[in-house]
Amino acid sequence: MHLTFGEQIGCLIMPTVWKTAIVVGASSGIGEEITRQLVAQGCTVAIVARRLQELERIAQSLNTGQSAKVLLYPHDVCVYDEVPALFQKITHELGGLDVIIYAAGVMPSVQPSEYAFAKDRQMIEVNLLGAVAWFNEAAQRFERTKAGTIVGISSVAGERGRYPQPVYCTSKAALNAYLEALRNRLGRFGVKVVTIKPGPVATPMTEGLGKLPLLIPVDRAAREIIQSAQRGKANVFIPGIWRWIFLIIRNIPSFVFQKLKF
Amino acid sequence: MAIEPLNTPIQPKPTERMPLVPLPYDRLERVSAWGMNTSVCSYVYRPTTIEGVREVFETARTQGRKVALRGSGCSYGDASLLAENISLDLTRMNRILAWSPETGVITVEPGATIRDIWRYVIEDGWWSPVVSGTMMVSLGGALGMNIHGKNNFRVGPIGDHVVEFDLLTPKGEILRCSRTENTELFYTAIGGFGMLGCFVRITLQLKKIYSGHLSVHAFATADLRGLFQEFEARMGVADYLVAWVDCFAKGKALGRSLVHQADYLPKGVDPVPAQTLRVQHQDLPETLFGVIPKSLMWRFLKPLSIRRSIRKVVRLATTKPIDRRTRHLRSYWITYRTGSLSISREVSFSTRVLCRQKRRKPVSQPN
Numbered sequence A: 001m002h003l004t005f006g007e008q009i010g011c012l013i014m015p016t017v018w019k020t021a022i023v024v025g026a027s028s029g030i031g032e033e034i035t036r037q038l039v040a041q042g043c044t045v046a047i048v049a050r051r052l053q054e055l056e057r058i059a060q061s062l063n064t065g066q067s068a069k070v071l072l073y074p075h076d077v078c079v080y081d082e083v084p085a086l087f088q089k090i091t092h093e094l095g096g097l098d099v100i101i102y103a104a105g106v107m108p109s110v111q112p113s114e115y116a117f118a119k120d121r122q123m124i125e126v127n128l129l130g131a132v133a134w135f136n137e138a139a140q141r142f143e144r145t146k147a148g149t150i151v152g153i154s155s156v157a158g159e160r161g162r163y164p165q166p167v168y169c170t171s172k173a174a175l176n177a178y179l180e181a182l183r184n185r186l187g188r189f190g191v192k193v194v195t196i197k198p199g200p201v202a203t204p205m206t207e208g209l210g211k212l213p214l215l216i217p218v219d220r221a222a223r224e225i226i227q228s229a230q231r232g233k234a235n236v237f238i239p240g241i242w243r244w245i246f247l248i249i250r251n252i253p254s255f256v257f258q259k260l261k262f
Numbered sequence B: 001m002a003i004e005p006l007n008t009p010i011q012p013k014p015t016e017r018m019p020l021v022p023l024p025y026d027r028l029e030r031v032s033a034w035g036m037n038t039s040v041c042s043y044v045y046r047p048t049t050i051e052g053v054r055e056v057f058e059t060a061r062t063q064g065r066k067v068a069l070r071g072s073g074c075s076y077g078d079a080s081l082l083a084e085n086i087s088l089d090l091t092r093m094n095r096i097l098a099w100s101p102e103t104g105v106i107t108v109e110p111g112a113t114i115r116d117i118w119r120y121v122i123e124d125g126w127w128s129p130v131v132s133g134t135m136m137v138s139l140g141g142a143l144g145m146n147i148h149g150k151n152n153f154r155v156g157p158i159g160d161h162v163v164e165f166d167l168l169t170p171k172g173e174i175l176r177c178s179r180t181e182n183t184e185l186f187y188t189a190i191g192g193f194g195m196l197g198c199f200v201r202i203t204l205q206l207k208k209i210y211s212g213h214l215s216v217h218a219f220a221t222a223d224l225r226g227l228f229q230e231f232e233a234r235m236g237v238a239d240y241l242v243a244w245v246d247c248f249a250k251g252k253a254l255g256r257s258l259v260h261q262a263d264y265l266p267k268g269v270d271p272v273p274a275q276t277l278r279v280q281h282q283d284l285p286e287t288l289f290g291v292i293p294k295s296l297m298w299r300f301l302k303p304l305s306i307r308r309s310i311r312k313v314v315r316l317a318t319t320k321p322i323d324r325r326t327r328h329l330r331s332y333w334i335t336y337r338t339g340s341l342s343i344s345r346e347v348s349f350s351t352r353v354l355c356r357q358k359r360r361k362p363v364s365q366p367n
């Protein structure tokens, strides 16, 4: 069941080549850019999101060659019951699965004294429960086939419960814990589970939020995400500087943190 | 008759296109070709009855999947693989259904291997007419590929020895096929790569033998011309012929080989057939000289199994004095155990390469 020493060494030195991928939340932003870069690497990508016309736009711009490199599946991640059959349909049509990347996420604007359950619920459902529904399928498959990579796009927001976005932070912190547990379950089968924690990235999600610190373009974010996932890293900050910043933020004592509106 | 190929997608009705109940994950396995260079993930089903095979076909139909039949999975390439579809593994359908020691006609399920068959019948004095380089192949796979042995020039491929078989078609019908019944299907399904249906019952005519030994004559040929001359001369008389070609030889020596000719012993030659035909007698000892486990030998021989040392061994063998060689050749008429004609199970490949090279001695030495 476990990898032999030789296989472990093999994993370290062999460059990872992904031939088949699922990207959930691929109709815009980080997910879309990851799709474009994977297709450029020669990977066939199944793209999943709600907006069909956006998926079609991406597929049209990428399916230029003889064979389709992008297969599209309109789906709302909150319809959890649909996931098992859809996941199997996709793996069937892809002819395999090397990696699944979950990039679906929402962050509605929340006022400092606003407690809107509808928004909160949506964040938990899309950012967390949808990921659980999709990754549970991938986990079962990868455990049986003893290979595969699971990439969860979380956020630096999950590092601490912060003033502006209580439930967004909650959803990402919970996602981190879930991914860590998955890694502990699946690592022994040779499956890699990667937690990606981006800082601000220029995408539709961050449009109109004013000037954000250390904002990076989406193509750089996608490139770094793919690189570190192919190396099988466990926890990745995008860009790497956030690791040190959040090392400090994590250690701010609570009585100080309460005074901040950060 | 209209034959529906198995590997064209079984078209589901539109409403069934997305099955609500997905295939269970505990069926999902990594399945690889014998060479282990290709592997795919498929949903593996291992039925034990014909009804079970039919159910798998039905599952495939409702799920909109294709089916790849798989016997022992000994095909080098991807013949028994189909990614993300259903792998129908027949190894558990390996019962012997009927055996007649008088006529040598045996009826088996498709998962029975050639090894299962000879072990079952040898004590009655019968042997599989065709044995491929490995005897672990299932009979279904052997028919699917119409395999041959090292006696192909005498007896033809295994299909020539099939009396009849039952084929389960993708529609779920069972068709009995023989040289007189459903003949077209009989001749196309043998060697049909499992594309026309699944063999579920196979009847085979075996070969009568009078000893568990073969008489084996080993000799060397100096070049390609010599090799072909020897083969032409012996084709009509030898029961088995096999040449191990020295691939290091170049130029004039190209095709320099060690040839083994093996013949069945006629009735009465073996003084104790009842003993030599015992299954245990066919099993090769697991140790060398009664002490060194053969399973360890490859470790000692592996460092030697490099180009340079093998070349040395070959050169050593070819530069030995002529008289010693002739003496040796004269005394080479030894009897081999029938079982060891098939690929030896215990000795690793590298060991065998070395042994072959050591034994190789040319008949005439170019001066």
Ligand SMILES: Cc1cc2nc3c(=O)[nH]c(=O)nc-3n(C[C@H](O)[C@H](O)[C@H](O)COP(=O)(O)OP(=O)(O)OC[C@H]3O[C@@H](n4cnc5c(N)ncnc54)[C@H](O)[C@@H]3O)c2cc1C
Binding pocket: B034, B068, B069, B070, B071, B072, B073, B074, B075, B076, B079, B080, B090, B110, B111, B131, B132, B133, B134, B136, B137, B138, B139, B140, B141, B142, B144, B145, B146, B147, B148, B149, B150, B193, B194, B195, B197, B198, B199, B200, B343
């Ligand atoms: C070491 C070695 C030596 C070999 N030497 C020889 C040799 O000397 N001569 C030779 O001819 N071949 C040789 N082979 C090849 C081997 O004999 C064939 O590949 C054979 O078909 C393997 O049988 P299998 O049971 O493993 O079938 P699989 O590899 O599992 O399947 C082979 C094909 O048969 C089909 N099939 C399997 N079961 C059924 C069924 N029940 N009904 C219908 N179709 C079915 C499959 O769909 C597939 O297309 C050798 C292989 C090895 C590994």
Ligand SMILES: NC(=O)c1ccc[n+]([C@@H]2O[C@H](COP(=O)([O-])OP(=O)(O)OC[C@H]3O[C@@H](n4cnc5c(N)ncnc54)[C@H](OP(=O)(O)O)[C@@H]3O)[C@@H](O)[C@H]2O)c1
Binding pocket: A024, A025, A026, A027, A028, A029, A030, A031, A048, A049, A050, A051, A052, A054, A075, A076, A077, A078, A103, A104, A105, A106, A107, A126, A127, A153, A154, A155, A156, A197, A198, A199, A200, A201, A202, A203, A204, A205, A206
């Ligand atoms: N941008 C940043 O600064 C930043 C920073 C840290 C972390 N992140 C995280 O990175 C991920 C991607 O963010 P992004 O910036 O690329 O956002 P984005 O451009 O808004 O894209 C979000 C994607 O999620 C999909 N999605 C949303 N709700 C969905 C649902 N119910 N069902 C299916 N798909 C749904 C959207 O597709 P449809 O609308 O078509 O369904 C869209 O493709 C998110 O998890 C986000 O939290 C972003």
